[in-house]
Amino acid sequence: xxxxxxxxxxxxxxxxxxxxxxxxxxxxxxxxxxxxxxxxxxxxxxxxxxxxxxxxxxxxxxxxxxxxxxxxxxxxxxxxxxxxxxxxxxxxxxxxxxxxxxxxxxxxxxxxxxxxxxxxxxxxxxxxxxxxxxxxxxxxxxxxxxxxxxxxxxxxxxxxxxxxxxxxxxxxxxxxxxxxxxxxxxxxxxxxxxxxxxxxxxxxxxxxxxxxxxxxxxxxxxxxxxxxxxxxxxxxxxxxxxxxxxxxxxxxxxxxxxxxxxxxxxxxxxxxxxxxxxxxxxxxxxxx
Amino acid sequence: xxxxxxxxxxxxxxxxxxxxxxxxxxxxxxxxxxxxxxxxxxxxxxxxxxxxxxxxxxxxxxxxxxxxxxxxxxxxxxxxxxxxxxxxxxxxxxxxxxxxxxxxxxxxxxxxxxxxxxxxxxxxxxxxxxxxxxxxxxxxxxxxxxxxxxxxxxxxxxxxxxxxxxxxxxxxxxxxxxxxxxxxxxxxxxxxxxxxxxxxxxxxxxxxxxxxxxxxxxxxxxxxxxxxxxxxxxxxxxxxxxxxxxxxxxxxxxxxxxxxxxxxxxxxxxxxxxxxxxxxxxxxxxxxxxxxxxxxxxxxxxxxxxxxxxxxxxxxxxxxxxxxxxxxxxxxxxxxxxxxxxxxxxxxxxxxxxxxxxxxxxxxxxxxxxxxxxxxxxxxxxxxxxxxxxxxxxxxxxxxxxxxxxxxxxxxxxxxxxxxxxxxxxxxxxxxxxxxxxx
Ligand SMILES: Cc1ncc(COP(=O)(O)O)c(C=O)c1O
Numbered sequence: 001x002x003x004x005x006x007x008x009x010x011x012x013x014x015x016x017x018x019x020x021x022x023x024x025x026x027x028x029x030x031x032x033x034x035x036x037x038x039x040x041x042x043x044x045x046x047x048x049x050x051x052x053x054x055x056x057x058x059x060x061x062x063x064x065x066x067x068x069x070x071x072x073x074x075x076x077x078x079x080x081x082x083x084x085x086x087x088x089x090x091x092x093x094x095x096x097x098x099x100x101x102x103x104x105x106x107x108x109x110x111x112x113x114x115x116x117x118x119x120x121x122x123x124x125x126x127x128x129x130x131x132x133x134x135x136x137x138x139x140x141x142x143x144x145x146x147x148x149x150x151x152x153x154x155x156x157x158x159x160x161x162x163x164x165x166x167x168x169x170x171x172x173x174x175x176x177x178x179x180x181x182x183x184x185x186x187x188x189x190x191x192x193x194x195x196x197x198x199x200x201x202x203x204x205x206x207x208x209x210x211x212x213x214x215x216x217x218x219x220x221x222x223x224x225x226x227x228x229x230x231x232x233x234x235x236x237x238x239x240x241x242x243x244x245x246x247x248x249x250x251x252x253x254x255x256x257x258x259x260x261x262x263x264x265x266x267x268x269x270x271x272x273x274x275x276x277x278x279x280x281x282x283x284x285x286x287x288x
Numbered sequence: 289x290x291x292x293x294x295x296x297x298x299x300x301x302x303x304x305x306x307x308x309x310x311x312x313x314x315x316x317x318x319x320x321x322x323x324x325x326x327x328x329x330x331x332x333x334x335x336x337x338x339x340x341x342x343x344x345x346x347x348x349x350x351x352x353x354x355x356x357x358x359x360x361x362x363x364x365x366x367x368x369x370x371x372x373x374x375x376x377x378x379x380x381x382x383x384x385x386x387x388x389x390x391x392x393x394x395x396x397x398x399x400x401x402x403x404x405x406x407x408x409x410x411x412x413x414x415x416x417x418x419x420x421x422x423x424x425x426x427x428x429x430x431x432x433x434x435x436x437x438x439x440x441x442x443x444x445x446x447x448x449x450x451x452x453x454x455x456x457x458x459x460x461x462x463x464x465x466x467x468x469x470x471x472x473x474x475x476x477x478x479x480x481x482x483x484x485x486x487x488x489x490x491x492x493x494x495x496x497x498x499x500x501x502x503x504x505x506x507x508x509x510x511x512x513x514x515x516x517x518x519x520x521x522x523x524x525x526x527x528x529x530x531x532x533x534x535x536x537x538x539x540x541x542x543x544x545x546x547x548x549x550x551x552x553x554x555x556x557x558x559x560x561x562x563x564x565x566x567x568x569x570x571x572x573x574x575x576x577x578x579x580x581x582x583x584x585x586x587x588x589x590x591x592x593x594x595x596x597x598x599x600x601x602x603x604x605x606x607x608x609x610x611x612x613x614x615x616x617x618x619x620x621x622x623x624x625x626x627x628x629x630x631x632x633x634x635x636x637x638x639x640x641x642x643x644x645x646x647x648x649x650x651x652x653x654x655x656x657x658x659x660x661x662x663x664x665x666x667x668x669x670x671x672x673x674x675x676x677x678x679x680x681x682x683x684x685x686x687x688x689x690x691x692x693x694x695x696x697x698x699x700x701x702x703x704x705x706x707x708x709x710x711x712x713x714x715x716x717x718x719x720x721x722x723x724x725x726x727x
Contacts, residue, residue, distance in 0.1 A: 023376060063472075106594040136308045136309075138314045141306055142307055161312035164312075188473065
């Protein structure tokens with residue numbers, strides 16, 4: 001868990017994202033399909049009411065992703081995304097919400113001269129990244145990244161899977177800060193129609209640990225109804241990736257103007273945010 | 289480094305190894321680790337007895353160690369061939385596929401998935417799954433499907449589904465990604481039979497141990513054939529399973545309980561030189577900007593990184609993006625290598641060398657003509673090292689080459705690749721006219 005922050009970048013802002021209403025946490029791959037458009041898309045999601053944004057740093061071997069995000073990764077890399085460009089992207093972004101860097105461990109591990117994850121975390125913190133989600137880093141290997149996050153006042157989010165048993169769950173809870181990413185179903189990322197029974201089960205099991213970490217549910221959420229149901233089942237936030245990336249992909253394939261795709265993202269973003277609010281029994285604003 | 293660490297008992301081989309996989313898979317990996325320790329290392333329920341019996345009766349073990357008369361004369365050293373090409377299926381791959389399918393059965397898993405590059409591992413897995421009456425799906429890159437067609441048919445004929453993988457360059461790396469994704473969805477009922485000594489712990493140790501009979505037999509047969517252990521052992525290395533298979537008893541004698549000891553001087557294993565021959569492809573240079581390495585020589589030219597569940601030597605750019613590898617042989621066409629092998633090279637116990645596509649093709653024709661054995665293009669790399677060596681007699685008096693597989697699967701691509709080159713020893717293959725009749 002993070003103690004005192006060091007360095008000039010202050011403390012992670014992630015706790016602010018979860019300090020009131022249910023949180024809407026969208027994911028986009030940075031640089032998809034290109035740098036300029038992607039900036040617009042992320043900013044559109046912030047306007048839609050995102051409480052925290054997971055910003056993917058594309059890795060060539062995205063083993064936890066379904067076809068939608070795999071293609072996003074390909075588009076972004078072909079559009080010239082690099083680690084250095086990613087950091088520029090983060091500093092060019094004009095949004096005032098916490099940012100979580102979602103990437104695979106090799107990019108974190110390889111960065112900088114000194115061995116290990118610390119140089120990456122230091123740089124990310126300086127550019128305004130608040131925390132990290134690393135799908136190929138289980139608790140077994142997360143020690144060095146956890147330490148680097150503590151040193152720089154950043155959060156390390158743990159992914160809790162439907163297969164995670166009691167003992168592992170406790171380890172993940174002990175390791176994590178910021179929030180817990182509750183994986184709604186087995187498999188890879190990708191939009192689905194309904195909320196799995198296993199989501200409610202996982203939420204209940206996490207509650208039993210007595211942790212006060214916020215619980216955000218992701219994998220397959222694509223609609224108002226699903227966002228509402230997930231929050232009603234006890235989640236503190238909804239994470240939505242593929243459903244949004246689908247809009248980016250469609251816009252790219254249909255050669256739509258960037259502003260139009262951005263509007264569509266904002267629209268779905270609002271719908272998801274309202275779904276989340278509806279799930280908490282909060283009156284969703286009808287007018288927008 | 290402790291003996292325990294050296295052997296990967298804790299999942300690490302020096303700096304390498306580990307378990308870099310999604311949380312969803314970790315419970316299955318814990319379960320597998322436990323099963324490996326109980327059934328393989330401790331022979332619980334007689335697992336290893338059944339495995340060895342099936343390797344004998346279904347697989348055809350032991351495979352012979354035979355003298356290569358013409359090569360011995362050519363190089364001025366005694367060249368012996370360990371004939372894994374004679375194992376059922378035509379490659380060493382069956383040792384591991386049978387071991388893992390049987391283990392999956394002991395664990396109560398209902399379904400098998402695997403990736404394949406050359407199609408040899410897929411074929412072996414399809415055979416083992418059929419033999420043990422388990423449903424099986426194989427993922428294979430589109431490019432590899434096109435260059436290893438006979439193996440695609442073999443898998444289908446054995447009852448396996450073959451799923452083409454279209455993303456990326458369509459080779460082994462992408463096939464592994466896709467199999468991991470399947471596994472992440474089906475992990476509760478499915479076992480993923482990884483095809484080499486790669487991936488998260490316990491795979492590198494477990495796959496090595498299923499291939500250990502290659503090494504145990506080689507030792508015993510060497511003592512029988514020429515009264516001593518070989519001076520050098522040469523094997524090709526993609527992920528490194530045939531490599532670790534034939535090296536294991538020289539690196540770590542008796543490392544698996546129940547392995548028959550050879551009748552050699554205690555400690556003589558340390559004097560056996562071990563050569564891992566990688567695919568040098570068309571060049572050892574890399575094109576960082578395009579993310580392409582025209583070779584698959586991760587031990588020789590790679591850097592430390594994390595790929596497919598393990599920290600190891602990988603072909604990657606300055607950012608850590610994995611590069612597209614290349615080799616004329618699909619089984620070696622991979623950007624990573626087993627973590628134990630990477631560590632043995634760092635420690636100086638194994639020497640990593642490489643030969644290029646041309647040399648491998650030449651060696652393919654040489655063994656076919658001189659010894660009457662058509663080798664796999666992967667294996668041809670190991671044989672090419674003898675030819676490329678300035679003075680093969682420096683390797684010692686007795687050299688064993690692991691013939692990891694036979695080349696039937698490669699005929700189409702070998703003919704095609706040969707036609708593109710001016711090789712000194714290739715036969716004229718342009719024998720059919722446009723109607724398919726003999727010229
Ligand atoms: C005949 C043969 N040899 C070698 C290899 C390379 O694998 P490994 O390095 O794991 O032995 C393959 C892989 O398909 C193969 O088919």
